[in-house]
Amino acid sequence: xxxxxxxxxxxxxxxxxxxxxxxxxxxxxxxxxxxxxxxxxxxxxxxxxxxxxxxxxxxxxxxxxxxxxxxxxxxxxxxxxxxxxxxxxxxxxxxxxxxxxxxxxxxxxxxxxxxxxxxxxxxxxxxxxxxxxxxxxxxxxxxxxxxxxxxxxxxxxxxxxxxxxxxxxxxxxxxxxxxxxxxxxxxxxxxxxxxxxxxxxxxxxxxxxxxxxxxxxxxxxxxxxxxxxxxxxxxxxxxxxxxxxxxxxxxxxxxxxxxxxxxxxxxxxxxxxxxxxxxxxxxxxxxxxxxxxxxxxxxxxxxxxxxxxxxxxxxxxxxxxxxxxxxxxxxxxxxxxxxxxxxxxxxxxxxxxxxxxxxxxxxxxxxxxxxxxxxxxxx
Amino acid sequence: xxxxxxxxxxxxxxxxxxxxxxxxxxxxxxxxxxxxxxxxxxxxxxxxxxxxxxxxxxxxxxxxxxxxxxxxxxxxxxxxxxxxxxxxxxxxxxxxxxxxxxxxxxxxxxxxxxxxxxxxxxxxxxxxxxxxxxxxxxxxxxxxxxxxxxxxxxxxxxxxxxxxxxxxxxxxxxxxxxxxxxxxxxxxxxxxxxxxxxxxxxxxxxxxxxxxxxxxxxxxxxxxxxxxxxxxxxxxxxxxxxxxxxxxxxxxxxxxxxxxxxxxxxxxxxxxxxxxxxxxxxxxxxxxxxxxxxxxxxxxxxxxxxxxxxxxxxxxxxxxxxxxxxxxxxxxxxxxxxxxxxxxxxxxxxxxxxxxxxxxxxxxxxxxxxxxxxxxxxx
Numbered sequence: 022x023x024x025x026x027x028x029x030x031x032x033x034x035x036x037x038x039x040x041x042x043x044x045x046x047x048x049x050x051x052x053x054x055x056x057x058x059x060x061x062x063x064x065x066x067x068x069x070x071x072x073x074x075x076x077x078x079x080x081x082x083x084x085x086x087x088x089x090x091x092x093x094x095x096x097x098x099x100x101x102x103x104x105x106x107x108x109x110x111x112x113x114x115x116x117x118x119x120x121x122x123x124x125x126x127x128x129x130x131x132x133x134x135x136x137x138x139x140x141x142x143x144x145x146x147x148x149x150x151x152x153x154x155x156x157x158x159x160x161x162x163x164x165x166x167x168x169x170x171x172x173x174x175x176x177x178x179x180x181x182x183x184x185x186x187x188x189x190x191x192x193x194x195x196x197x198x199x200x201x202x203x204x205x206x207x208x209x210x211x212x213x214x215x216x217x218x219x220x221x222x223x224x225x226x227x228x229x230x231x232x233x234x235x236x237x238x239x240x241x242x243x244x245x246x247x248x249x250x251x252x253x254x255x256x257x258x259x260x261x262x263x264x265x266x267x268x269x270x271x272x273x274x275x276x277x278x279x280x281x282x283x284x285x286x287x288x289x290x291x292x293x294x295x296x297x298x299x300x301x302x303x304x305x306x307x308x309x310x311x312x313x314x315x316x317x318x319x320x321x322x323x324x325x326x327x328x329x330x331x332x333x334x335x336x337x338x339x340x341x342x343x344x345x346x347x348x349x350x351x352x353x354x355x356x357x358x359x360x361x362x363x364x365x366x367x368x369x370x371x372x373x374x375x376x377x378x379x380x381x382x383x384x385x386x387x388x389x390x391x392x393x394x395x396x397x398x399x400x
Numbered sequence: 401x402x403x404x405x406x407x408x409x410x411x412x413x414x415x416x417x418x419x420x421x422x423x424x425x426x427x428x429x430x431x432x433x434x435x436x437x438x439x440x441x442x443x444x445x446x447x448x449x450x451x452x453x454x455x456x457x458x459x460x461x462x463x464x465x466x467x468x469x470x471x472x473x474x475x476x477x478x479x480x481x482x483x484x485x486x487x488x489x490x491x492x493x494x495x496x497x498x499x500x501x502x503x504x505x506x507x508x509x510x511x512x513x514x515x516x517x518x519x520x521x522x523x524x525x526x527x528x529x530x531x532x533x534x535x536x537x538x539x540x541x542x543x544x545x546x547x548x549x550x551x552x553x554x555x556x557x558x559x560x561x562x563x564x565x566x567x568x569x570x571x572x573x574x575x576x577x578x579x580x581x582x583x584x585x586x587x588x589x590x591x592x593x594x595x596x597x598x599x600x601x602x603x604x605x606x607x608x609x610x611x612x613x614x615x616x617x618x619x620x621x622x623x624x625x626x627x628x629x630x631x632x633x634x635x636x637x638x639x640x641x642x643x644x645x646x647x648x649x650x651x652x653x654x655x656x657x658x659x660x661x662x663x664x665x666x667x668x669x670x671x672x673x674x675x676x677x678x679x680x681x682x683x684x685x686x687x688x689x690x691x692x693x694x695x696x697x698x699x700x701x702x703x704x705x706x707x708x709x710x711x712x713x714x715x716x717x718x719x720x721x722x723x724x725x726x727x728x729x730x731x732x733x734x735x736x737x738x739x740x741x742x743x744x745x746x747x748x749x750x751x752x753x754x755x756x757x758x759x760x761x762x763x764x765x766x767x768x769x770x771x772x773x774x775x776x777x778x779x
Contacts, residue, residue, distance in 0.1 A: 022721050022723050022724070023723055023742070024723070024726075036422065037422075039422055039441075040419050040422055040423070043415065043416075043418055043419055043441065044419070044737070044738070044739050044740070045726075045738055045739075045740055046723065046740025046741070046742045046752070062418075062422065062441060062442070063441070304734075304735055304737075304757075305734075313730065318726055318727055318730050319727060319730035319731040319734070320730070320734070321730065321734050321735075322734040322735050342401050344401050344402055344403070344425065345401070347403075347424075347697055348697055348698060351692065351697050351698035351699075351700065352698040355683075355684075355698070355699070355700050355701040356683055356700075356701050358423070358683075359423070359424055360423050360424075361423070361424055361425025362425070363402070363425045373425070378683075
């Protein structure tokens with residue numbers, strides 16, 4: 022007998038779940054979009070996650086369904102749940118990660134700290150929001166955005182006139198999300214896991230550094246962080262996790278402001294880029310914890326004993342494969358832990374990451390950035 | 401492009417190589433004996449490793465061949481090498497891990513510390529050895545032994561009369577290995593890796609504790625060990641590795657005697673049970689290092705920053721599956737790292753292991769032993 026977990030989506034998150042599945046003897050099955058996905062080793066079905074029949078058949082072969090991404094239509098998940106199949110996180114929780122307007126409304130209702138925001142369904146409404154919160158504001162498509170896509174900094178509704186085209190607006194659900202442009206001092210992410218039985222464990226809050234809207238570096242635990250701030254970050258994630266009924270991992274991306282406030286930016290209900298440091302940096306990696314949580318098994322320790330830095334490897338070209346730089350990386354950086362996602366190169370694509378544990382964040386970050394340059398062939 | 405490593409044998413060592421292969425984006429292929437081996441996830445061929453055609457076809461699909469076990473006939477490996485295929489460790493080195501008499505002769509020739517030993521081809525010769533080294537001595541079959549099998553403590557040649565039957569003796573190559581029964585104070589194991597280019601890295605020497613000839617617990621680094629002793633253990637393994645042309649991992653099992661001597665007991669040229677602690681306990685796990693070494697990539701850091709204990713999980717019955725105790729284990733031992741080998745239960749079978757990192761060996765060992773009792777359902 023072994024536990025059977027079905028993951029919808031064959032990206033790097035599913036790939037990295039394969040490792041704790043091997044360690045724990047969990048039978049991991051992946052429903053991937055293509056034969057040659059990042060998670061091809063654990064792929065048992067190649068098919069369309071928007072097709073009910075495909076997803077239902079897959080779900081019946083496992084004990085629990087979970088996700089590599091948030092894009093499975095809710096009606097499909099509801100159909101699974103109506104048949105008594107276990108979907109973790111459940112569709113009711115996942116709705117908040119699929120639609121940023123639904124998220125803002127829910128966070129407001131439970132008293133989690135939002136930036137100022139408004140649903141806007143016309144240029145006029147947006148211009149009113151800009152007048153009250155500008156000169157610059159953020160406009161987001163409620164659905165379909167990731168890694169900076171579907172997000173714009175605007176000074177006028179004209180900057181998103183394409184999204185207000187009736188046909189585009191209809192696809193987006195009729196409304197856009199306008200948010201104040203928070204004058205943050207830095208970005209933080211709070212990763213945690215919660216099981217269906219309600220057990221909750223959080224890793225220490227981490228600092229995330231973005232480039233062009235994409236996560237570039239993560240420092241764990243977040244340096245120069247008071248225990249009060251860390252505790253508030255933890256409480257916010259526990260409030261959200263409990264109130265929204267999240268199961269498995271929850272990543273809460275937050276802004277820290279100059280006056281010490283925390284404001285929620287985004288939510289993800291799955292393993293998250295901000296938690297990759299935990300593979301080497303914590304007793305329990307986020308991928309193991311997610312599997313344990315969705316199976317309603319007790320959760321593992323989440324302490325981070327030493328400073329850890331993770332840097333993403335984004336493709337710098339469409340044809341240079343970093344495998345040719347392995348020897349160079351390994352020769353010069355014996356402490357760097359390389360993770361390749363098995364993807365073909367493409368400019369801007371997340372191809373892997375490197376983790377370095379150090380005595381200080383400064384030394385680990387310096388090593389990690391040099392190691393990244395070596396593997397990407399930047400000289 | 402990606403590196404392709406072919407592993408012959410589908411046991412838990414091949415299974416645990418799958419993890420660093422995923423992390424590093426190495427294309428790992430396994431030639432397994434059965435469909436449902438421990439390494440089934442990475443299995444690409446099910447076949448007979450004593451069949452030249454099968455092994456040759458498999459070897460041509462990868463950049464390098466390496467091993468989960470030592471049992472591939474040398475003439476098959478030599479045939480691969482004669483076709484220019486990369487076999488790591490090469491057949492010339494592996495011969496010493498396949499035949500204990502070949503090993504003793506080679507260790508003597510290079511000046512590595514052997515116990516007193518003799519090749520004996522008759523009862524008379526054995527009785528002479530016993531008279532000189534008794535009252536008890538160890539007799540080993542030169543080939544085919546593992547985990548205490550093929551090893552006997554004897555007081556008279558009559559205790560191994562079955563091995564001296566002409567038909568049995570012929571199968572064993574015509575000679576048995578007789579060794580003094582070393583009055584050791586403890587057993588140590590020195591794990592290292594060497595690449596074809598000659599780079600060598602060793603983990604700290606560890607203490608191994610056996611029950612009934614099978615490894616039961618490993619303490620890393622070996623507690624109460626002088627730097628002189630640790631350095632000698634390292635030098636012995638480097639001498640053997642270099643002199644015998646070992647590539648990939650080398651485990652040297654040693655006896656420590658009351659007067660501080662180290663004597664070589666056994667050699668293994670692959671990842672080894674005594675090195676499982678390194679998965680969580682060292683920057684570079686033995687499985688990652690073995691892959692890097694056989695691919696002639698630079699080797700990773702091998703320091704062990706904190707006391708680590710690994711305990712083996714041996715089956716206590718033929719039908720109790722420890723999966724039913726996962727919740728109990730995880731609830732009570734949040735720091736224990738469980739590794740399941742995905743095998744069906746059988747009395748005495750190695751089904752997995754648990755690793756615990758602690759502030760002291762005592763506390764880690766106590767936790768690990770309690771965790772083992774929990775997962776095996778011993779109350």
